[in-house]
Amino acid sequence: xxxxxxxxxxxxxxxxxxxxxxxxxxxxxxxxxxxxxxxxxxxxxxxxxxxxxxxxxxxxxxxxxxxxxxxxxxxxxxxxxxxxxxxxxxxxxxxxxxxxxxxxxxxxxxxxxxxxxxxxxxxxxxxxxxxxxxxxxxxxxxxxxxxxxxxxxxxxxxxxxxxxxxxxxxxxxxxxxxxxxxxxxxxxxxxxxxxxxxxxxxxxxxxxxxxxxxxxx
Amino acid sequence: xxxxxxxxxxxxxxxxxxxxxxxxxxxxxxxxxxxxxxxxxxxxxxxxxxxxxxxxxxxxxxxxxxxxxxxxxxxxxxxxxxxxxxxxxxxxxxxxxxxxxxxxxxxxxxxxxxxxxxxxxxxxxxxxxxxxxxxxxxxxxxxxxxxxxxxxxxxxxxxxxxxxxxxxxxxxxxxxxxxxxxxxxxxxxxxxxxxxxxxxxxxxxxxxxxxxxxxxxxxxxxxxxxxxxxxxxxxxxxxxxxxxxxxxxxxxxxxxxxxxxxxxxxxxxxxxxxxxxxxxxxxxxxxxxxxxxxxxxxxxxxxxxxxxxxxxxxxxxxxxxxxxxxxxxxxxxxxxxxxxxxxxxxxxxxxxxxxxxxxxxxxxxxxxxxxxxxxxxxxxxxxxxxxxxxxxxxxxxxxxxxxxxxxxxxxxxxxxxxxxxxxxxxxxxxxxxxxxxxxxxxxxxxxxxxxxxxxxxxxxxxxxxxxxxxxxxxxxxxxxxxxxxxxxxxxxxxxxxxxxxxxxxxxxxxxxxxxxxxxxxxxxxxxxxxxxxxxxxxxxxxxxxxxxxxxxxxx
Numbered sequence: 228x229x230x231x232x233x234x235x236x237x238x239x240x241x242x243x244x245x246x247x248x249x250x251x252x253x254x255x256x257x258x259x260x261x262x263x264x265x266x267x268x269x270x271x272x273x274x275x276x277x278x279x280x281x282x283x284x285x286x287x288x289x290x291x292x293x294x295x296x297x298x299x300x301x302x303x304x305x306x307x308x309x310x311x312x313x314x315x316x317x318x319x320x321x322x323x324x325x326x327x328x329x330x331x332x333x334x335x336x337x338x339x340x341x342x343x344x345x346x347x348x349x350x351x352x353x354x355x356x357x358x359x360x361x362x363x364x365x366x367x368x369x370x371x372x373x374x375x376x377x378x379x380x381x382x383x384x385x386x387x388x389x390x391x392x393x394x395x396x397x398x399x400x401x402x403x404x405x406x407x408x409x410x411x412x413x414x415x416x417x418x419x420x421x422x423x424x425x426x427x428x429x430x431x432x433x434x435x436x437x438x439x440x441x442x443x444x
Numbered sequence: 445x446x447x448x449x450x451x452x453x454x455x456x457x458x459x460x461x462x463x464x465x466x467x468x469x470x471x472x473x474x475x476x477x478x479x480x481x482x483x484x485x486x487x488x489x490x491x492x493x494x495x496x497x498x499x500x501x502x503x504x505x506x507x508x509x510x511x512x513x514x515x516x517x518x519x520x521x522x523x524x525x526x527x528x529x530x531x532x533x534x535x536x537x538x539x540x541x542x543x544x545x546x547x548x549x550x551x552x553x554x555x556x557x558x559x560x561x562x563x564x565x566x567x568x569x570x571x572x573x574x575x576x577x578x579x580x581x582x583x584x585x586x587x588x589x590x591x592x593x594x595x596x597x598x599x600x601x602x603x604x605x606x607x608x609x610x611x612x613x614x615x616x617x618x619x620x621x622x623x624x625x626x627x628x629x630x631x632x633x634x635x636x637x638x639x640x641x642x643x644x645x646x647x648x649x650x651x652x653x654x655x656x657x658x659x660x661x662x663x664x665x666x667x668x669x670x671x672x673x674x675x676x677x678x679x680x681x682x683x684x685x686x687x688x689x690x691x692x693x694x695x696x697x698x699x700x701x702x703x704x705x706x707x708x709x710x711x712x713x714x715x716x717x718x719x720x721x722x723x724x725x726x727x728x729x730x731x732x733x734x735x736x737x738x739x740x741x742x743x744x745x746x747x748x749x750x751x752x753x754x755x756x757x758x759x760x761x762x763x764x765x766x767x768x769x770x771x772x773x774x775x776x777x778x779x780x781x782x783x784x785x786x787x788x789x790x791x792x793x794x795x796x797x798x799x800x801x802x803x804x805x806x807x808x809x810x811x812x813x814x815x816x817x818x819x820x821x822x823x824x825x826x827x828x829x830x831x832x833x834x835x836x837x838x839x840x841x842x843x844x845x846x847x848x849x850x851x852x853x854x855x856x857x858x859x860x861x862x863x864x865x866x867x868x869x870x871x872x873x874x875x876x877x878x879x880x881x882x883x884x885x886x887x888x889x890x891x892x893x894x895x896x897x898x899x900x901x902x903x904x905x906x907x908x909x910x911x912x913x914x915x916x917x918x919x920x921x922x923x924x925x926x927x928x929x930x931x932x933x934x935x936x937x938x939x940x941x942x943x944x945x946x947x948x949x950x951x952x953x954x955x956x957x958x959x960x961x962x963x964x965x966x967x968x969x970x971x972x973x974x975x976x977x978x979x980x981x982x983x984x985x986x987x988x989x990x991x992x993x994x995x996x997x998x999x
Contacts, residue, residue, distance in 0.1 A: 259927025
């Protein structure tokens with residue numbers, strides 16, 4: 228039996244970043260990686276690539292099965308490493324290409340965009356069911372997209388391209404798209420991770436903020 | 445002199461971040477002409493914005509709704525206000541409140557009746573409702589009950605309220621939160637920051653509060669008329685002028701300054717550059733001298749009316765009043781030689797308390813609009829641009845930057861209890877930010893990353909033994925837990941004023957110092973702490989109302 232979920236709220240990009248940071252932290256990421264997660268998730272949502280769904284898939288995988296094998300194919304970890312090592316010997320820009328196995332492969336794309344921005348280049352990216360180019364402004368020339376949103380682990384191939392034309396400056400990108408209405412079940416599932424970052428209420432806790440005296444003056 | 449040479453000349457008068465970014469000094473900040481509400485009013489005036497109130501639907505109990513419009517050359521913004529009948533026992537300024545005297549949204553354009561209905565269903569719920577990208581800001585306010593009732597009673601009887609009562613409080617209502625930038629579904633900042641009128645920091649929020657001020661006066665006059673009928677009078681414009689909009693602020697603002705380091709840097713840099721430009725002036729014109737004296741007089745009046753009973757503020761106010769007297773005295777024999785402004789400044793640094801020095805800064809900036817107002821344009825930040833980490837930086841370079849930008853942190857011994865006495869966290873209760881005592885309370889395991897000094901020290905320690913020519917990328921692969929502070933370190937290289945150079949988890953850290961820094965940039969002029977982590981202020985006190993703006997002199 229199929230149930231159709233009524234659309235929930237459309238989160239702003241600022242709220243998407245906050246939710247991604249907190250849920251990643253709640254799932255056990257350190258704060259620095261939670262920040263990277265927020266960046267990547269918001270980027271994907273901005274380009275209609277369902278970042279929050281991918282994030283949930285990634286965090287659920289971690290939660291249920293915290294083996295090293297899972298961590299090794301984490302797209303957030305691999306994405307930050309690609310960006311961190313890009314300019315170094317053996318890095319993506321030095322070699323000009325990379326092949327890696329990664330879960331939720333689309334979550335690598337924001338990191339490639341960051342490299343493209345910083346180093347003025349572009350990348351051809353492909354995995355089973357997906358083929359596209361990533362420039363300094365985002366994903367372009369999407370030739371195959373059936374497998375773009377896969378949560379499964381795939382072997383992805385990245386090839387550096389010279390930029391075909393001058394990169395488009397960010398401030399001429401145009402307005403942000405209107406955020407999409409999100410399924411409440413998705414938000415609830417991510418919120419369960421985020422809740423882990425809040426300290427439960429208590430009398431003592433309640434006294435840890437606010438002023439003395441009545442507000443009735 | 446070439447522009448580059450002039451800039452270099454000014455640069456030598458810039459204060460050291462090690463002096464500026466200390467909590468005690470940040471906590472003595474005064475508003476300046478670069479404060480956000482001043483920037484707003486200057487624009488509204490020079491661009492000849494007009495204002496109207498197309499909707500006023502209030503019953504005799506002061507329950508209903510209103511719309512206030514600000515109409516600019518290109519775009520219109522509308523404050524949609526809802527007034528409620530709030531029982532006294534439900535009145536709370538804290539985040540955990542669930543009902544308020546009045547709730548507001550700043551609408552992008554002119555709202556239709558369908559918009560008003562949608563807002564009516566959501567805005568009074570605040571965090572429990574949703575707004576849309578057509579809204580730029582969501583806020584709420586509570587009455588200052590005693591003053592509000594006093595004013596209504598007097599006006600209803602055909603009399604004006606008591607000046608002393610007005611001075612004591614300074615506002616009829618105070619906002620308890622003003623949300624913007626994508627909160628609860630409102631428009632993301634990036635969607636509107638390209639508009640000149642919204643490109644500066646907090647301009648939508650300041651506009652919302654300024655229009656709210658007009659609403660608070662309209663509401664008391666309405667209630668007075670409902671009660672007193674033909675006998676009721678309107679509030680005397682001279683008395684009205686002295687009323688601002690209060691704001692009740694707690695810990696939520698503090699994490700903001702730490703989480704938006706590029707923004708904080710740009711605010712401080714603008715102000716410091718302004719001071720440096722003034723100090724670099726070779727002479728003092730008659731006009732500027734008169735302007736300075738007027739500013740000092742205004743500061744003395746303000747300090748006279750500034751009221752606080754809090755033991756933290758009372759000695760500071762005393763020091764400020766003494767210092768302002770000293771400054772006024774000093775001006776009798778000033779200007780006194782070349783680089784007169786710099787001489788005055790250096791005297792102030794040696795003779796005045798922190799409150800006095802920062803008040804002197806504000807007064808020195810005041811007559812120099814033509815010289816410094818352009819700096820307001822640099823007070824926003826492209827925070828995304830500083831995000832991407834450079835993994836190719838070597839460990840040697842990291843160590844060098846740690847020494848230059850975080851040397852101040854290395855003096856703390858974080859194994860000592862008093863240095864880790866506190867922890868910042870988010871409560872399950874309405875996600876209220878709170879400050880806990882590490883050794884006596886639950887929750888330290890869920891600490892928020894505001895312990896910048898401790899993080900810097902920890903990274904320095906973890907770097908011991910690493911080869912100097914190894915890349916940061918390799919260190920972070922082995923130690924991802926230092927990624928956050930590594931990013932801050934790289935941002936700090938080109939942003940010297942981004943870091944508060946104090947231990948934010950130490951036992952003697954006062955959160956109100958952080959709050960005052962941000963509130964001074966907003967333009968708040970009187971600070972009344974209600975605890976070490978809660979402060980009341982007033983915005984727009986003494987400044988024009990919408991219908992007065994066109995007739996005013998330059999702001």
